[in-house]
Amino acid sequence: MRRGCTSLGDISCDECHRTIPHGERYLIIEGQDGVELRLCVECSLNRGYARYRKEKGKEILTFFPGEDDVQ
Numbered sequence: 001m002r003r004g005c006t007s008l009g010d011i012s013c014d015e016c017h018r019t020i021p022h023g024e025r026y027l028i029i030e031g032q033d034g035v036e037l038r039l040c041v042e043c044s045l046n047r048g049y050a051r052y053r054k055e056k057g058k059e060i061l062t063f064f065p066g067e068d069d070v071q
């Protein structure tokens with residue numbers, strides 16, 4: 001399961017370990033055994049879990065829903 005969230009400033013990325021600043025989007029991935037991983041935008045993009053799309057001249061970040069995850 002994946003869901004996009006907005007940081008309250010008190011969390012860090014489990015991949016690159018940088019602090020995710022207040023107001024920045026991040027992704028929660030629930031892996032096997034119910035372990036949750038938090039990925040910052042950059043790591044989400046690197047892993048292919050998110051992408052930017054252009055809409056009305058703005059770049060909008062989209063997190064892919066996790067329907068392809070194996071339950």
Ligand SMILES: [Zn+2]
Pocket residue numbers: 013014015016017018039040041042043044
């Ligand atoms: Zn990261």
